[in-house]
Amino acid sequence: MSLSSITQNISYIVLLANLILAIGVIFFERRNVGVTWAWLMVLLFLPVVGFPLYLLFGQNLSRLKMYKIKKETEERFRGIIERQRKQFRQHKLVYNDETAAEYDDLIYMNLSSAMSLYTQDNDVRIFTEGTSKFEALLGELETAKHHIHLMYYIVHDDGIGRKLLDCLARKAAEGVAVRFLYDPVGSHRLHSRFFEPLERAGGEVAAFFPSRIPYLNFRVNYRNHRKMAIIDGKVGYIGGINVGDEYLGLVARYGFWRDTHLRLQGSAVKQMQSQFLLDWNLASGRMFEGDPYFPNFTGDGEVGMQIVSSGPDQEMEQIKNGYIRMIHLAKESVWIQTPYFIPDESLLNAIRLAALSGVDVKIMIPAEPDHKMVYWASRSYLGDLLSLGVHCLLYGKGFLHAKALVIDGKAATVGTANFDIRSFKLNFESNAFIFDRGVAEQLKRTFEEDMAFCRELTEEEHLNRPRLHKIRESVTRLLSPIL
Structure with a gap:
């Protein structure tokens, strides 16, 4: 058989494999239509690389029951949930902040x-930059008595990374249980030896969905994007700040790093603890649960909130649904801060309806991107909203990495999820949904302060943009469901 015949046969096999896979994507995967079309384009127009790309990036994890907990723990937790649901159905819950009652259905939906x-x-x-956040976190780590649980998407071997590790190793040597969960894709530049001092001191380290084969990871597309710290089960940190000098504004490429992170003290930390234990058990294979990690205490604050987590293992996109419901409930204002704005049709329609209803909609993104393709796709979606009266603000003081939504100065959400399809469908994320006028007003004032460093993208500027920009936006928007 000649070389040309062998090559031709291989081509037929590749095309057939792509065709079979395309049929599978259409009929069996039950994906979102936009995601389906994006993958069909890749499979049919890139036949040689389409199949391996799908194996690496196109798996559907929602059919897998990945998280495992003890039956008695699950039954106890479900019992607590059902009791609170009954309270809501019978309207027996008394809110500390009476304005929270306006979001009764949203709270029930999250529940x-x-x-x-x-x-x-x-x-x-509330922290709006990394220096004060790490000063507070490191100070509280020093006071830990029983355990320290950390989970970060990005960890760098730099000044703040080594400072944090030294603190953790010292606490582990004192007998405090220290567990550190990191994402190996987000932390791809981190050498495995980085954690050796912590492990020698008795701390434990686990990687989330690591590569079992060098340079090949079939779950590379599904990342743990959560950033949490839990101290003795009573204090928790959650938000957008990872572990790296850029989050302190010390990397010249980004300059000032504007982010939003929360320190929580109260019963909401128990929900954060539950999520950490689930992620740790999955990643490490070393299952542990127990009352020592859920101390019996009542917080001193009065802020009402829920910790909502979502991931590709779930059929429902809980955080996205929370965003949509919040926007639908807005009467006066919807103010969004996000580094990436790639909404699906349902979220985009919610924003459109809010704007058409006379609600003041403002969306703030960075003026300078860190991911070019995502940035151009974001500009495309923002351009669609300008004619509806949506204000699109480009933050120019440094890099904007905050993930926050505030409505009417009464309710807000802050966490790890961006306003993009990746956060909704592919990443493991966690957000704090806050129903308190005081906190919401504080976040709204921060937004107003940030506006001083923004310029507004006008409809005229968008319509008169160069042809090359239009091409970039069109191509990246087409691929946005899988970016």
Whole structure:
């Protein structure tokens, strides 16, 4: 058989494999239509690389029951959820902040779909940059008595990374149980030896969905994007700040790093603890649960909130659904901060309806991107909203990495999820949904302060943009469901 015949036969096999896979994507995967079309384009127009790309990036994890907990623990937790659901159905819950009652159906939705308990004994402190956040975190780590649980998407071997590791190793040597969960894709530049001092001191380290084969990871597309710290089960940190000098504004490429992170003290930390234990058990294979990690205490604050988590292992996109419901409930204002704005049709329609209803919609993204393709796709979606009166603000003081939504100055959400399809469908994320006028007003004031460093993208500027920009936006928007 000649070389040309062998090559031709291989081509037929590749095309057949792509065709079979395309049929599978259409009929069996039950994906979102936009995601389906994006993958069909890749499979049919890139036949040689389409199949391996799909194996690496196109798996559907929602059919897998990945998280495992003890039956008695699951039954106890479900019992607590059902008791609170009954309270809501019978309208027996008394809110600390009476404005929270306006979001009763949103709270119930989070409770029912995401199993997110509503607690209102929480104290909340807001950080808007990394220096003060790490000063507070490191100070509280030093006071830990029983355990320290950390989970970060990005960890760098730099100044703040080594400072944090030294603190953790010292606490582990003192007998405090220290567990560190990191994402090996987000932390791809981190050498495995980085954690050796912590492990020698008795701490434990686990990687989430690591590569079992060098340079090949069939779950590379599904990343743990959560950033959490839990101290003795009573204090928790959650938000957008990872472990790296850029988050302190010390990397010249980004300059000032504007982010939003929360310190929580109260019963909401128990929900954060539950999520950490689930992620740790999955990643490490070393299952542990127990009362020592859920101390019996009542917080001193009065802020009502829920910790909502979502991931590709779930059929429902709980955080996205929370965003949509919040926007639908807005009467006066919807203010969004996000580094990436790639909404699916349902979220885009919610924003359109809010704008058409006379609600003041403002969306703030960075003026300078860190991911070019995502940035151009974001500009495309923002351009569609300008004619509806949506204000699109480009933050120019440094890099904007905050993930926050505030409505009417009464309710807000802050966490790890961006306003993009990747956060909704592919990443493991966690957000704090806050129903408290004081906290919401504080976040709204921060937004107003940030506006001083923004310029507004006008409809005229968008319509007169260069042809090359239009081409970039069109191509990246077409691929946005799988970016």
